[in-house]
Amino acid sequence: MNSRSAAKLVKDRARELGFDRVGICDLSPAPHEKALVDWLDNGMAGEMKYMHRQRDKRLRPADIVPGATRAVVVTFNYYNVDPPSSEGTGLVAKYARGEDYHSALSVPLTALEEYIRSLGNDDTIAKAYVDAGPVPERELAQRAGLGWIGKNTMLIDPETGSFFFIAVVLTNLELEVDAPFEADRCGSCRLCLDACPTDAFTEERVLDSRLCISYLTIEYRGEIPQGLAPAMSDRVFGCDVCQDVCPWNKKFAEPADSEVLNLQPELARINLRELAEISASDFDDRYGWTPLERPGREGMRRNAEVVLGNRERV
Ligand code: B12
Ligand code: SF4
Ligand code: SF4
Incomplete structure (x- = not known):
């Protein structure tokens, strides 16, 4: 089979598995090396030490999986509408209102890995990544033709906007x-x-990142700096402002209809008092399967206290 036919089969299978867009690129060194190096050197990763550890592999994506020569890059829509503001509640970012995407997407991604291997021979490798791991996902997505890097740093698809996850399968299968x-x-x-x-x-x-509400509410472990707390307003987990205002989202974002993420409207706004006082076992039951597990109970209680403080100020 030639590389063009193989690429077509892989793309068809990816769409069948529920991915919205799919593109393929090679793994030559990152052309925007300076952007990552400067960002790290200027401390903009904050306490995300893994970003420093992963530096060399992000710059040389061919070193991530020895032997891999191609990235099959896919996107998965998570857009859903924000509910109106309501007394005593905090807003959760759109991507986090359902099952944690690492586990939810592992099912179609494993199927895509298997399919890619089935097109090759015993030496064919295929390894999937979504968010976890040293893969420069947006950079590869742009190189695979899926969109451009917006001024908000998001990968924007001209047909759907930017409210989607990116996942990548690294392989040595010959693909156009x-x-x-x-x-x-x-x-x-x-x-x-x-x-x-x-x-x-x-x-x-x-x-x-040190100034970003997404970082402060999800990745950062300390106390939210007092100077930044008021800007969190009612955002208790993550932030979508720089995507909400983007004309490409306003025009093209369509609600996700997939069951894979199990999006739940009631997870979009959380009662803050309940959250501030929630027990460990209740937190596990209610949110253990969602992305809120990353900051965990302690992080979410901290966020709830900040938002409650903001509510009192207005
Ligand atoms: C660290 C990280 C964060 C950090 C830092 C974000 C940032 N902008 O760097 C924090 C915690 C703040 C964060 C927040 C969010 N994140 Co985040 N995050 C990541 C992660 C793990 C690495 C990103 C990274 O490498 N940052 C370092 C900087 C220097 O890289 P960069 O901005 O991507 O720039 C690269 C390219 O853009 C390129 N480049 C630079 N300039 C130029 C110019 C041109 C012309 C071109 C072509 C390329 C280019 O070179 C850079 C180096 O590789 C990726 C997953 C992954 N494995 O890559 C997810 C990821 C980027 N995050 C994602 C999401 C969804 C979010 C949030 C929306 C979550 C939320 N609602 O709260 C916010 C959005 C904030 C924002 N505007 O970016 C998605 C983005 C999907 C998309 N459509 O782009 C990703 C890809 C995860 C995924 N698998 O879906 N995130
Ligand atoms: S708008 Fe929100 S997510 Fe975007 S950079 Fe600012 S604080 Fe971070
Ligand atoms: S709002 Fe969207 S189109 Fe406008 S600069 Fe930002 S990313 Fe680009």
Whole structure:
């Protein structure tokens, strides 16, 4: 089978498995090496030490899985509408209102790995990653033709916007590659940069995590800095502001209809008093299967206290 036919089969199978977009690229060194190196050197990863540990592999994606030569990059829509504000509740980012995507997407990704192996021989490798691991996912997605890197640093697909997960299967199967997405469709727009509640963009396409509400509420373990707490407003987990304002999302984002993520409308807003006082076992039962498990009970209680404080101030 030639590389073009193999690529077509892989793409068809990925779509059958529920992925929205699929593209293929090679694993040559990252052309935007300086962007990552400067970001790390300037401390913008904050306490995400894994970003420093993964540096060399992110810059040389061919070193992630020895022998791999191709990335099959797929996207999976998670868009759903925000409920209106309601007294005593905190807002959860759109991606987190259902099953943790690492586990939810492992089922279709394992099937895609198996399919890719079935097209090769005994030496064919295929290893899937979603978020976990040193894979420069947005960079590879742009190189696989799936969209451009917006000024908010998100990968934006001109047909659907940016509310999707990216996953990657690294393989040595001979697959025809796609043309990269070269255009920058942001133009003169800067809505995301101006809307960020904490001014976390130091320049276009550069985000200082230490100022980002997503980082502070999900990844950061200490106390939320007092100067940033009011900007969290009612956001108790993650932040979507720089995507909500993006015209490409306003125009093209469609609610996800997949059952894979098991999105639950009641997880979009959480009662803050209950959360601030929740027991360990109740937290596990209610949120242990969702992305809220990452900050865990302690992190979510901390976030709830901050939002309750913000509510009292207004
Ligand atoms: C660390 C991390 C974070 C950090 C830092 C975010 C950041 N902007 O760097 C924090 C905790 C703040 C974060 C927040 C969020 N994250 Co996050 N995060 C990651 C992670 C693990 C690494 C990102 C990274 O490498 N950052 C370092 C910086 C330097 O890299 P970068 O901004 O991506 O830039 C690279 C390229 O853009 C390229 N580049 C730079 N300039 C240019 C210019 C041009 C023209 C081109 C072509 C390329 C290019 O070079 C850079 C180096 O590789 C990825 C998963 C992964 N394994 O890659 C998910 C990931 C980026 N996150 C994701 C999501 C969904 C989010 C949130 C929306 C979650 C939320 N609702 O709260 C927010 C969005 C905030 C934002 N605007 O980015 C998705 C993004 C999907 C998409 N459509 O882009 C990813 C891909 C996870 C996934 N598998 O789906 N995240
Ligand atoms: S996720 Fe929120 S805080 Fe972070 S850069 Fe975007 S708008 Fe700013
Ligand atoms: S809001 Fe405007 S500048 Fe920001 S990513 Fe979207 S199109 Fe680009």
